[in-house]
Amino acid sequence: xxxxxxxxxxxxxxxxxxxxxxxxxxxxxxxxxxxxxxxxxxxxxxxxxxxxxxxxxxxxxxxxxxxxxxxxxxxxxxxxxxxxxxxxxxxxxxxxxxxxxxxxxxxxxxxxxxxxxxxxxxxxxxxxxxxxxxxxxxxxxxxxxxxxxxxxxxxxxxxxxxxxxxxxxxxxxxxxxxxxxxxxxxxxxxxxxxxxxxxxxxxxxxxxxxxxxxxxxxxxxxxxxxxxxxxxxxxxxxxxxxxxxxxxxxxxxxxxxxxxxxxxxxxxxxxxxxxxxxxxxxxxxxxxxxxxxxxxxxxxxxxxxxxxxxxxxxxxxxxxxxxxxxxxxxxxxxxxxxxxxxxxxxxxxxxxxxxxxxxx
Numbered sequence: 001x002x003x004x005x006x007x008x009x010x011x012x013x014x015x016x017x018x019x020x021x022x023x024x025x026x027x028x029x030x031x032x033x034x035x036x037x038x039x040x041x042x043x044x045x046x047x048x049x050x051x052x053x054x055x056x057x058x059x060x061x062x063x064x065x066x067x068x069x070x071x072x073x074x075x076x077x078x079x080x081x082x083x084x085x086x087x088x089x090x091x092x093x094x095x096x097x098x099x100x101x102x103x104x105x106x107x108x109x110x111x112x113x114x115x116x117x118x119x120x121x122x123x124x125x126x127x128x129x130x131x132x133x134x135x136x137x138x139x140x141x142x143x144x145x146x147x148x149x150x151x152x153x154x155x156x157x158x159x160x161x162x163x164x165x166x167x168x169x170x171x172x173x174x175x176x177x178x179x180x181x182x183x184x185x186x187x188x189x190x191x192x193x194x195x196x197x198x199x200x201x202x203x204x205x206x207x208x209x210x211x212x213x214x215x216x217x218x219x220x221x222x223x224x225x226x227x228x229x230x231x232x233x234x235x236x237x238x239x240x241x242x243x244x245x246x247x248x249x250x251x252x253x254x255x256x257x258x259x260x261x262x263x264x265x266x267x268x269x270x271x272x273x274x275x276x277x278x279x280x281x282x283x284x285x286x287x288x289x290x291x292x293x294x295x296x297x298x299x300x301x302x303x304x305x306x307x308x309x310x311x312x313x314x315x316x317x318x319x320x321x322x323x324x325x326x327x328x329x330x331x332x333x334x335x336x337x338x339x340x341x342x343x344x345x346x347x348x349x350x351x352x353x354x355x356x357x358x359x360x
Contacts, residue, residue, distance in 0.1 A: 044089030046113045048130075051078045051100050053120040060084045061099045062109070073109075092198065093166065108133055108166045136167045150174035156183050165194040169204070177211050184208050217325035223342060227252070227335045228323050230286060232310035235296045240310050247337055248282045249358050251351070254321055254331040256288040257298035262330040266302040268348045272355060273306055279359040280337070286320050287311035288329060 040046045051058065055078070062074035073096065074086045084100070089111055096109035098116060103123040105116050112131035119125055128138040140158075148154070155175045162168040172187040188208055191201040221228075230252070231241040242252065253269060255262035273283050283306045289295040290313050299309060312318050324333065334343040334354060343354050 038085040038087055041087045041089050044087055044111050045109060047074075047086045047098065048113070048115050049084045049098070049100070050117040051082055051084060051120070052118070054078045054082070054101055056080050058101045059099075060086070060101075062086055062096060063099055064094060064096050064109075094200070095166070108137055108164075108170075133164050133167060136163055137170060140167065140170060144174065152180040152183055155180065156186060159183065159187055159190060162190075165191050166200075169200065177207075181208075181211065181215075184211075214325070214327075221324055221333065221341060221344070223344065225341050227333065227339055227341055230284070230310065230320055230323060232286075232312050232320060234309050235292055235299070235311075240308055242284055242335075243339075245282050245284060245308065246339055248280050249276075249337060249342075249355065250335040251281070251283045252286060252324070252333040252335060253283055254286045254288065254324070254326050254329050256315075256329060257291075257294045258289070259329050263298070263302060265330050265347060266304065268351065270303050270305070272351050275352075276355045276359050277306075281355060281359060282306060282308065284308040285310070286318075288315050288318050288321055289313060290315040 038046075047062065049060070051060070058078040060076045060078060061072050064071050064073055073090070074088050076084050076086045078084050078100070090109060093108065093110040096107055098105045098107060098118075100118050101120070103118055103120060105118055105126050105128070107114060107116070107128065110131070110133065112133070114128065114134050115130040117127045128134050144150070150171075152175060155171050158171040159168040162171060168187050168190050172183060175183055177184055184204070185208065188201070188204050191198065191204060195201055227242065229241060229243050231239060233239050242250070251269065251272070255266070257263075269283060273281065283304075285299075285304060285306070285308060287295050287309065289298075289311055292311075292313060295309075295311060295313075298304075310320070312320055321327075321329075321331075324331070330345075332345055332351075333341050334346060334351070336342045336358065342358070346354055
C-alpha cells in the first residue's frame with residue numbers, strides 16, 4: 001500500500017463529515033428487526049447500520065482500499081426496515097470503509113461492534129458508535145466540525161494521550177507534514193511501540209523517510225545556493241554545459257515534449273527570452289524526453305529559439321532532473337550572473353517581474 005494513497009483515503013472520510021452533527025447512538029432512530037436476524041461471528045466484528053432514504057435492497061459493502069485497488073471484505077443489503085448488518089472476523093485491525101450504495105463511511109475496523117447511521121439525502125451527516133475506538137474517531141471528527149484548530153501543539157498532545165495508535169495516526173493527518181515533521185516522528189514512534197509489525201507502521205516510516213529526503217534535496221537547491229552544473233548533448237549530439245552561460249542570468253527550464261503544462265508555459269518563456277536576451281538573459285532547457293525526434297519537433301513547434309537544449313533521453317530516470325531534485329515538470333531555477341540560485345518556479349508575469357528587477 002502506498003502511504004500517500006492511504007493518507008488521501010482517510011482524510012476523504014473526514015471531508016465527508018465536515019457538516020455533520022452528532023446524533024448519538026446510530027441505531028436508535030429506526031426499527032432494528034432486520035439486524036436481529038444476523039448471528040454474530042464469535043470473536044469477530046458486528047456492524048449494525050441504519051440507512052435512511054436508501055431503497056430496499058441497496059448494496060452494502062465493507063471494503064479495504066490499498067493504493068488504487070479495493071478489496072471487498074463483506075457484503076449485505078438494506079432491509080425493508082432500513083437496517084443492515086454484517087458480522088465476520090478479521091486478522092488485524094485496519095482502516096476500512098462501509099459503502100452504502102455509493103455513500104462511503106470511513107471507519108477503523110476491529111473485531112468489535114460498530115453502529116453506523118447514514119442518510120442518502122445528506123451523506124455528509126453520518127454517525128458512528130459501538131466501541132471506544134470508533135467513538136474516539138467520531139469525537140475527533142466532531143472537533144473538526146466544531147472548528148477545532150489542529151495546530152502542532154493540539155495534535156501532539158492528542159497523539160500523546162490517544163487511547164489507540166490508530167487514533168493517534170488519524171489525528172496526525174489533520175496536520176500537514178511540513179507544519180510539524182516532529183509530530184509525524186512522534187506518531188511513528190507510537191506506532192512502532194504499539195504495533196511494530198503492522199503495515200501502517202512501515203508505510204508511515206517510508207513516508208517520513210521520503211519527506212526528509214525531499215526536504216534535504218530542496219535545501220540543497222534553495223535560493224542562494226550555488227547552481228549545480230549540468231552537462232549533456234543537444235538534439236544534434238553536441239555536448240553543452242550550464243557553465244557555458246556563466247556571467248548571464250539563466251533560466252534552467254526542465255520540460256518535455258509530452259508535458260502539457262510545460263508546452264502551455266513555453267510561450268511565456270519565449271516572450272521573456274525575446275525581451276531580455278540582449279540584456280544578458282538566456283535559457284538553458286533540460287528535456288525529460290526519451291525520443292529525440294519528438295523533442296526536436298517540440299522545440300521547433302514552440303519556437304524555443306535559444307541555443308542551449310540538452311537531454312539524456314531517460315525521461316524520469318534522467319540524471320539531470322535528479323541533480324536538481326526535480327519530481328514534477330515544468331520546473332525552473334533562475335540563476336544569477338554569479339552562478340547562484342535567485343528564484344525557483346517562476347511563471348508568466350512572475351518571471352518577467354524578476355528579470356526586470358535583475359536586468360532592468
